[in-house]
Amino acid sequence: MTQQVLLHIEGADSYETAEITGQLRDEILGLDVEAVDRGTSGEPPEGSKGDASQLGELVVLLAGSGIIPMLVQLVREWTSRRNKTKVTITYGNRRLEIEDVETERQQEAVAAFLRNLSE
Numbered sequence: 001m002t003q004q005v006l007l008h009i010e011g012a013d014s015y016e017t018a019e020i021t022g023q024l025r026d027e028i029l030g031l032d033v034e035a036v037d038r039g040t041s042g043e044p045p046e047g048s049k050g051d052a053s054q055l056g057e058l059v060v061l062l063a064g065s066g067i068i069p070m071l072v073q074l075v076r077e078w079t080s081r082r083n084k085t086k087v088t089i090t091y092g093n094r095r096l097e098i099e100d101v102e103t104e105r106q107q108e109a110v111a112a113f114l115r116n117l118s119e
Helices: 014-028 066-078 106-117
Strands: 001-011 033-036 055-062 086-091 096-098
Touching: 001 014, 001 066, 014 033, 014 055, 014 086, 055 066, 055 096, 066 106, 086 106, 096 106
Parallel strands: none
Antiparallel strands: 001 055, 001 086, 033 055, 086 096
8 A cells, every 4th residue: 555755845945945855856766665746735834934935845655654764864864964954744644843953852753753653
């Protein structure tokens, strides 16, 4: 059964967001995923700053949830290399925000998100 993960990418401006969304897509394609497509909802995740034009969206199709920890790690590493970047990962009713500067709170949120995958 194919599963879907949504990634919302927020950059400094709309040009940068479009560019970095493509870069992240290219890196995700290196994982064992079925597909990575640009999203079209135009709706920012709840609580995000900025309007929809400043937000990139990727839809990642997976054969199973086993790849999600690798996807989260890739997004963490990718985001840490970018300034003023935030990625929100949505899987089912679970949501995780990853920012360019990793804090202890963010590390705890990542650990809880990954633990909850098995529930």
